[in-house]
Amino acid sequence: MKLSFTSLIAPFLTLAALSGSVYSQSNLPPNAAASVNGTVITNDVVEQGIQAALSQGQKDSPELRNAVLSKLIEISLLSQQADRDGLANSDKANRQLAQIRQNYLADLELATFSAQNPVSDSDIQAEYNREVASLGPQGTIVEYKVSDIAVATEEDAKTALARIKKGEAFDKVAKSMSLAPNKVQGGAVGWVQSGQVSPQISSVLVALSVGQVSPLPIKMPQGWYLIKLEDKKSSKPPTLEQAKASIRAGLTQKKQFEYLNQLRQGANIVVQ
Structure with a gap:
């Protein structure tokens, strides 16, 4: 630590x-x-x-x-x-020192694992090629500026949608009904790509025109959602050199995650 x-x-x-x-x-x-x-x-x-x-x-x-x-x-x-x-x-010092030691050793183990299992340039090239291929024939990144309203029940979602259809502003309804922390910003989420949101949201999002609200409430594990497409833009993907650092970081994190899963599967973990 x-x-x-x-x-x-x-x-x-x-x-x-x-x-x-x-x-x-x-x-x-x-x-x-x-x-x-x-x-x-x-x-x-x-x-x-x-x-x-x-x-x-x-x-x-x-x-x-x-x-x-x-x-x-x-x-x-x-x-x-x-x-x-x-x-x-003292007991307090011993507990804290033990935790500091554990945190340090955990960081050291991950750092050692990453040093022994580095992300190669060929790994980065392959991931870059995969991401570019996923963009489709046009080869552009499409981003969506989104706002949302999250509520606990379908009935609440229908009530919110009815208010919006009657002409009430989406952000006003979000501030009064949404349960998500971004309600204070009128439900603003910001710019996202379709692959960065859940499939339930993505399938609705890509079909919306700018200014449109989802025609029906969207059922999610944590509740019911309404989304609004505020804006949409397309851009060229970054070059390999521009993307290399972020791809390396992402692949390193993925390797560490897989290593942690391997340790977890081989451990006897009991949770009360």
Whole structure:
């Protein structure tokens, strides 16, 4: 489990800038950035904190590096004091440390699995070809701007549809009747592709004209839906180079999901 340095760094930037180097580097063992009461903070740990800050938009600078080291020193001081206060052996600490260890090992196992089972360029090419072929002969991506109303019963759906047919605005009916969180936006869902929604929704969506509402309520496992097609657009698919990063991420996630399913199938899991 990685420390979230970014939220901790900002208050210390000014202090680090004023103080210059946080601690003298003299008399420290190799690869040591600092020592706190004999406990060494390695350069590797400092670099990990700096990389975490950079990934969150911070700019590399001497001030940032001093701030990261300063925060690590404070963490070391506090953890040492917690040891002296007997907190390290408390039930609460043991539970939290066990959870941190478990989370770290889980992340490490997935990272190791992905490193040992990388997504190849040929995998990416094959997935890209499959996605492009699924677009059909025109070779364009069709996107639909959708709003919806979700209710618990068919009767409620019919009531909402009747109000819309009488001329009431779809977004007004959504705000007053929908049970979905997007009711506050008048039921707005945003842009989707037909393959990103359930088959029940997709089959109705592709048959609608812009401005139309589904002629009948749509039955779903979680309730009944009305949808409105707000707008529609077509675009060219991205090139392989443009799509490569997202395809790699998607295939990596798919491999991890399959690995987790394999572990689950081989495990004895009991849920109360």
